Amino acid sequence: MARTTQNSGKVQRRTAIGFIALMGLLAPVLPASASPPEDSVIVLKGATSAEGIAAGSGTTFYAGDLALGDIYRGDIREGKARLFIDVSEFDTQPRAAVGMKADTRNNLLFVAGGGTGKAFVYDTESGEPVDDFTLAPGFINDVALTRDGAWFTNSAAGELYFLPVGRHGELGTVEILPLCGPAAELTPGFDLNGIAAAKGGRVLIVAHSNNRALYTVDPETGDSALIEGVDVPNVDGILVRGHTVWAVQNFLNQIVRIDLSNDLSSGEIEDTITSPHFDVPTTVARFGNTLAAVNAQFMRPASPHEVVLVPARD
Secondary structure: OOOEEOOOOOOOOOOOOOHHHHHOOOOOOOOOOOOOOOOOEEEOOOOOOOOOEEEOOOOEEEEEOOOOOOEEEEEOOOOEEEEEEOHHHOOOOOOOOOOEEEEOOOOEEEEEOEOOOEEEEEEOOOOOEEEEEEOOOOOEEEEEEEOOEEEEEEOOOOEEEEEEEOOOOOEOOOEEEEOEOHHHOOOOOOOEEEEEEEHHHOEEEEEEOOOOEEEEEOOOOOEEEEOEOOOOOOEEEEEEEOOEEEEEEHHHOEEEEEEEOOOOOEEEEEEEEOOOOOOOEEEEEEEOOEEEEEEOOOOOOOOOOEEEEEEOOO
């Protein structure tokens, strides 16, 4: 194993001021009957910013307020969302909520903490904070779940962080996986961004914003390799199902659907999904034949932040 370990625990909480400016540089499958509302837009009423989304049980989703760390819970069938976790109720400082994933088996929500350098874990039944973990300085950007735990990216470091999760939801000690190969390349701006698990967690796929690329990563050794034939400018969050990748291209206001080879070494863009409602989408979750993407609206005047529903087209 190439991983090293570090202790988890509480550290001084820092504010999320400046997260949106920094970002400017830049789930479970349900039956097809989980259809979206007619207007295809769900407003996150009261959100000051937005970034991450996670599919929960049934047609439930969770979305985050990037700068405050608050979490909204909604339903794509009902077309509604409300504030679910108000960070100010248990923390004197704003947190952050970037990428997120829901562990429906253990009723846990894992949230990447951006510039705080932390990962946050919440109870999806009560909305209570479960724990937070110090990962590293930089920008903790996204998270993927496997049957063994949660993997986090850092947009300012060529490494991944693994938080083990036991069979009954018990949380372990964070492990650091240094990367080697092209995914470890660092350039000014945002590097590693979205992350997803493939082949039952035996392979990770990461998005590299500056390199406009997708890479496979061996979760045991940290070895990485380019997925040939795929050029994805402004790539942000990604979603993987089998040999299909949906990659969000934020400032291009689109999501591309990529078909991968059986060995994941190459891919081809098969479709481009757009919507008149897209306003810098960043991350995406899937509900049957519907994708739900969050509008982050980076570098734009403040306006209601939204979840936009579009067909998955697979």
